[in-house]
Amino acid sequence: MGSEAAEEKTPYELLGGDDGVRKLTADFYGLMDTLPDAAPIRAMHKGDLSEMTDKLGTFLIGWLGGPQRYQERFGRVIIPLAHKPFPIGPSERDQWLMCMQGAIDNTSLNDSMKARLMDSFGRMAEMCRTKD
Numbered sequence: 001m002g003s004e005a006a007e008e009k010t011p012y013e014l015l016g017g018d019d020g021v022r023k024l025t026a027d028f029y030g031l032m033d034t035l036p037d038a039a040p041i042r043a044m045h046k047g048d049l050s051e052m053t054d055k056l057g058t059f060l061i062g063w064l065g066g067p068q069r070y071q072e073r074f075g076r077v078i079i080p081l082a083h084k085p086f087p088i089g090p091s092e093r094d095q096w097l098m099c100m101q102g103a104i105d106n107t108s109l110n111d112s113m114k115a116r117l118m119d120s121f122g123r124m125a126e127m128c129r130t131k132d
């Protein structure tokens, strides 16, 4: 109270909490499911994307500054290790980021927050790479 520094809101709060992050995740998989350029990474996923939509949404809620619920629901996850079974090179990484860029662009975040988030996703996606 009375503090001069404005509290910085988390991306989770700026997106509108759970509903906003769930929408971002649904948009992300919607793009992966329909963009022809994302067909190679779409094919790595199960036919039914609903389980992954729930999982990635739950993960991102925590990762973007909201409640950490992933571990209690699905167990401990180390994101780069979870991707070891998949052949992910620069092209697959960029397909993933293209879908996330589209989903982020569809939010009402300001441009600087969009760029900051894409930066973080870019670093995480690079850590998921399993081949050149």
Ligand code: HEM
Pocket (backbone or CB within 6 Å): 041, 044, 045, 046, 052, 055, 056, 059, 074, 077, 079, 082, 083, 086, 088, 092, 093, 094, 096, 097, 121, 124, 125, 126, 128, 129
């Ligand atoms: C670099 C490109 C990426 C590709 C091609 C990719 C692909 C995949 C695939 C194929 C799965 C398994 C899906 C299934 O079980 O049906 C998966 C799981 C998952 N991915 Fe990614 N992914 C990428 C990057 C990321 C990033 C950057 C994040 C987080 C910011 C992420 C978060 C997750 C999570 C939370 C799971 C579930 C893990 C588990 O259940 O053990 N992925 N991903």
